Amino acid sequence: MIVRPGTERLVAPRTPTGIEGFDRLVQGGFPRGSVNLIAGPAGSGKTLFAIQFAHNGATLFDEPAAYLALEESRDSVDRVMAGFGMDLKGLEEAGKFFLIDLGAIRAGSSRDGVAVGLRDLEDFLRSCIASTQIRRLVVDSVSAIALHYRSPADLREEMFAFTRFLRDTGVTSLLITEAPEGGRLTRFGVEQFLADSFLHLALEDVKGELRRTLTVRKMRFTKHDTGKHPVHVTREGLVVSEERVT
Template identity: 40%
Template sequence: MDRYVVERVKTGIPGFDDLLGGGFPRGTTVLVTGPTGTGKTTFAVQFVYKGAELYGEPGVIVTLEERAQDLRREMLSFGWDLRKYEEEGKIAIIDGVSSVVGLPSEEKFALEDGLNVEGFLRYVYRVVKNINAKRLVVDSIPSIAIRLREEKDIREVLLRLNTILLEMGVTSVLTTEAEDPKRGRISKYGVEEYVSRGVVLLDLVEKDVELKRYLLVRKMRETRHSMKKYPFEITEDGIVVYPSGEIY
């Protein structure tokens, strides 16, 4: 009997794929979690941008925390020209912020105010199919709860979101907040990690009288992986992970 071989999706994050046997399992849903300022948005956008730049895989970014124009400007600091790939039909950014703050959106893809969960999922599905996306980012889960007024039913919302992502066959990165992962709480609601097939924690540790960034793969189905903490940096070219420099 032939052994099942998991197809891998290269993330475009130097050093990270070495921890996962070559990358994310194709079609999986990965939660990237951590406190504010640890690099979650950069990690997620790098996954989509490098997918388009290096591997010819179109991607969708659902931005629910900052306007698309602000995201584009911020990512230019890494040399990532999102608009270039938008114009080529390789990246689509869904603006989920403008309507919330009461401003008209000038974006090609924008969520309308008052969308319920089903409307949100249908819209994302339509944009994914529009550009034949292979990668998807939703930044962030807490903003979905607030945006869709479904916080009390967050587990059900996430289950439905995860199900439709798996049905679409895209490899997805969802971001969430972890206020104090050192005390064991690695997501804002305490349920996000249970409906994701993978969990990557980004955090800070004090070492030699300064704060260092580290990354931990908490869970990744279909993958043998280390449970050690590995240092990473946010460089002028984006995130770089150092798999030979485990913290412990």
């Protein structure tokens, strides 16, 4: 356990994810207004983690959320939510959850026919944040957009500007990026340096069974746990186990 009695007041304000077993690893949640990154291979649980972060915000913490489905389709996010009994339609009607796909962002882009870039996303989000009450944001995924940049230097510069923009909005964001299995920690090798926190999900083969794990690799302003923890998918969604694996 991280927070020792008497030290709580030193902790910056938190945005709890509400994901069972996770918040205790990071002094109660993400730092409020921070830019967080989650990486992992296909099927490791990135989308599910992000959906729960956004949905719990809307339903438990009075923090409406926008979920940008860029690589995932709106339909697939909707289906995952329905599989866990989340009422997307009701939340959308109440203005608490906005599930937005690439088509909507492209329609707002001035650069007709050109792939959507981080600047288009910034323009879109600026008006989205101005016209809604969102306090949480998910981008699933930034790898989808980053693919269009010519060089890692271009990407790094644009990502830097984008993360600064996100921090300035005051919204707590969670960006998803792919992690190639057994290779680099993130798809482009730059994302983790620009975010305030970096969570890594892994899928490992243990005696012929796949095991999911989560490690908090970095979280600025936070005395965080550094262990690798098993993650289970239950009827309520992802649950991070207290035990550590080696």
